[in-house]
Each structure stands twice: as structure tokens, then as C-alpha cells.
């Protein structure tokens with residue numbers, strides 16, 4: 426099923442689940458790139474770089490002066506990304522759940538860049554099963570390989586280049602699904618595993634001067650040109666979707682050693698309060 430149809434179907438599901446009134450009444454202030462993160466002269470790697478969040482994160486790093494190695498399995502989408510940014514983005518096509526492909530990409534990166542300042546993992550996938558009890562073994566394997574194994578393999582392969590700079594930042598993109606009840610148990614379990622991996626890698630890589638953190642977004646969408654988003658009364662901040670800018674800013678904060686030099690092993694939830702709000706309903710809030 427094409428990704429746009431899946432997104433629309435999931436959007437419909439979430440609107441129903443969170444009792445979202447689809448009349449757009451809330452105005453988002455589009456976040457300006459106001460927080461000054463200077464990445465001039467620095468090199469970063471973004472996995473899943475051709476996707477919705479990955480391409481926004483690549484663009485933010487490029488705007489801040491960085492040179493970006495963009496990794497993804499989709500060759501055509503990577504070419505499109507490169508055409509937008511010229512020689513500031515170097516693309517690498519690879520299935521990042523394949524250990525040998527990861528080693529080849531790491532070797533290519535090492536040939537061009539001896540030191541890496543940040544590594545952001547957007548690689549991930551969900552096939553949005555409708556029946557949580559009928560998920561096939563193949564689906565479980567693919568979801569765990571893409572959301573958990575891939576970031577683990579890439580982080581290990583690039584640890585030497587990350588340890589060549591002071592306080593390099595690794596940022597995982599986990600999900601609120603890994604923290605609260607989820608309709609997609611395989612995806613939620615893989616993301617919860619990634620949260621745990623974040624904490625353990627933070628400990629194991631700290632002696633090498635590498636910080637490891639995560640951003641856990643709620644349902645994320647690009648902001649509309651009018652800056653509006655449907656109201657969701659049961660979500661504490663009444664937003665039905667997180668604008669991609671909010672996730673990008675959180676990622677840049679955690680990646681940047683100047684902004685978060687003493688933060689490691691943490692997960693920053695960017696979900697408009699969905700997780701804490703759902704917990705409140707148990708107390709009779711509904």
C-alpha cells in the first residue's frame with residue numbers, strides 16, 4: 426500500500442481514538458530556526474534520511490552549516506534529496522538491517538570523513554497491522570530489524586568516527602508507541618527496545634566521549650501552509666499532530682554538544698502530552 430494511503434488511514438484511526446475534532450481551530454506557530462545551532466565545518470550522519478523526518482533533519486543540519494552523510498535504502502528518494510542540497514549532502518544507499526551493507530557504508534563514510542559530530546537514526550518502518558494478534562513472523566522480524574537492529578549496527582560501525590570528536594551526539598528516533606499502549610505491538614516493542622538500547626549505549630559509549638539520547642515523537646505531520654492543525658480536546662496541548670519542526674528542534678538540541686553537553690541516556694518525548702494525558706484518563710478524567 427502506498428505510504429500516503431497508510432498515513433491517511435492512520436490519521437483517520439488516531440482522530441477516532443483521540444476524539445479529534447477535525448475542524449482546524451488551532452494555529453501552530455511555525456518554529457523558526459531561531460535556536461542557533463552552528464554546525465559549520467562539522468559532519469553528521471542521518472539514517473532513514475530520505476523519509477519525512479529524515480529529510481527535514483538533513484535540511485536543518487545543512488542550514489546550520491553541516492556536511493551530511495545521508496543513508497537510506499531508497500536510491501531514488503536519496504537522489505532527490507541530494508538534488509535539493511548539492512554537495513553538502515553525500516548519499517549512501519544501503520539496507521541498514523544488513524550487517525555487511527552497514528560495514529560497506531561505514532567504510533565509504535570513513536574514506537571521506539575521519540570524525541563525526543553527530544549520528545541521527547530516523548531509519549524505521551511500521552506496516553500498521555489492523556489485528557495486533559495476527560502479526561506474522563516475517564512482519565515481526567522486519568519491524569525489529571528496521572527499528573532496532575539497524576540503529577544498533579550503524580552506531581557500532583560508526584563509533585570509532587564518533588569518538589574522534591569531543592562529546593559527539595547520537596540521537597535515536599523512538600516513539601510514544603514504545604512508552605504507552607499501542608495498537609501495533611511489534612513496532613511498540615521494537616521502539617521500547619530502542620529506548621533501552623539508548624540507555625545502555627549511553628553508558629557503554631560515555632568513556633569514548635559519545636552521548637546517546639532519543640526523541641520520542643507522537644504522530645508527526647508536516648505543518649500545513651496555513652499553520653493550522655485539527656484540535657484534539659483529549660490531548661493536553663490539544664494538538665492532533667506534532668509538526669515536524671518540533672521534532673527537528675529536539676533532535677538538534679540533543680545532537681549538539683554545546684546545547685546538551687551533560688545529557689546522555691535520556692528520551693525527550695515530543696507528543697503534545699498524549700502519553701501523560703492518557704494516563705490521566707485512568708483516574709476518571711474521561
Ligand SMILES: NC(=O)c1ccc[n+]([C@@H]2O[C@H](COP(=O)([O-])OP(=O)(O)OC[C@H]3O[C@@H](n4cnc5c(N)ncnc54)[C@H](O)[C@@H]3O)[C@@H](O)[C@H]2O)c1
Pocket residue numbers: 472473474475476477478479496497498499519520521522546547548549550551571572575598599600601641642643644645646
Ligand atoms: N512520522 C511519525 O508520526 C513518527 C512518530 C513517531 C516515531 N517515528 C519514527 O521516526 C522515524 C522516521 O519516521 P518517518 O515518518 O520519517 O518515516 P518514513 O517512512 O518517512 O522514513 C523512514 C525512512 O527509513 C528508510 N528505511 C526503512 N527501512 C530501511 C532499511 N532497512 N535500511 C535503510 N533505510 C530504511 C525508509 O526508506 C524511509 O526513507 C522512524 O523511525 C519512525 O518509526 C515517526
